[in-house]
Amino acid sequence: MLASDIMFKTVYDGLLDLFFPRNCLVCRGWHPSTAELVLCPQCLERIPANSPPFCSHCSRHLPARTDDGLCGDCRKNPPAFDQAWVAARYEGLLVELVRQHKFSGKTALRRTFAHIILAFLRHYKITLTADMIVPVPLSSVRLRERGYNQSLFLAQALGQYSGIPVRTDILERPSASLRQSGLGRKERFTNMQEAFRINPSVTLQKRTIILVDDLLTTGATASQAARTLKEHGASTVTLLALAAA
Ligand SMILES: [Zn+2]
Ligand SMILES: [Zn+2]
Numbered sequence: 001m002l003a004s005d006i007m008f009k010t011v012y013d014g015l016l017d018l019f020f021p022r023n024c025l026v027c028r029g030w031h032p033s034t035a036e037l038v039l040c041p042q043c044l045e046r047i048p049a050n051s052p053p054f055c056s057h058c059s060r061h062l063p064a065r066t067d068d069g070l071c072g073d074c075r076k077n078p079p080a081f082d083q084a085w086v087a088a089r090y091e092g093l094l095v096e097l098v099r100q101h102k103f104s105g106k107t108a109l110r111r112t113f114a115h116i117i118l119a120f121l122r123h124y125k126i127t128l129t130a131d132m133i134v135p136v137p138l139s140s141v142r143l144r145e146r147g148y149n150q151s152l153f154l155a156q157a158l159g160q161y162s163g164i165p166v167r168t169d170i171l172e173r174p175s176a177s178l179r180q181s182g183l184g185r186k187e188r189f190t191n192m193q194e195a196f197r198i199n200p201s202v203t204l205q206k207r208t209i210i211l212v213d214d215l216l217t218t219g220a221t222a223s224q225a226a227r228t229l230k231e232h233g234a235s236t237v238t239l240l241a242l243a244a245a
Pocket of ligand 2 (some may be wrong): 056059060070074
């Protein structure tokens, strides 16, 4: 880096701090790393990490190890993805941050969410290998409401980290997909059939895919997306998600 670049960056950062003081979004305290992540290290630590024992299929935290290594849901109704990694538990501070992110457009939180998922991968020494990274798309109606797709931002961060190409032209979500709130678990599942389709001009034969989602609630959406990818020839679908409820 040239000295002039450094100088520019310093002056620029100084001006930014002057006009947009970047204190921790939660405790309002300041720490050098806060500028990068919006949260200070103490508040970051309050985000409940996903911890072992993990369900060997969906990676949700198990209260105690089970004989087959699976959680009850995966035993009864195995998801269509082959494996999953979930970085955090959707509880406490994370619930509040996700809500802020969705409804008050605090887009700076994106970097914090990406940080959480990358820190998890580093901590468990998980190496990402796949032909492509595919974010779970939002329907165009949802996208218009929210203005952005959180899963896409996570996918881009994972792409930068791993060097694996991010493909947004593979999986499509027709806007006719029905609203799911207010439906029971079973109905949700049925409702999701047909919810995704594959761009007819791409081929997925024997491709390995990392599917990226932000939050897993029942896991039905991610499972349906994985099923659609596999029905069109994908050999392995690994799910990576920020958090699971
Ligand atoms: Zn803080
Ligand atoms: Zn499971």
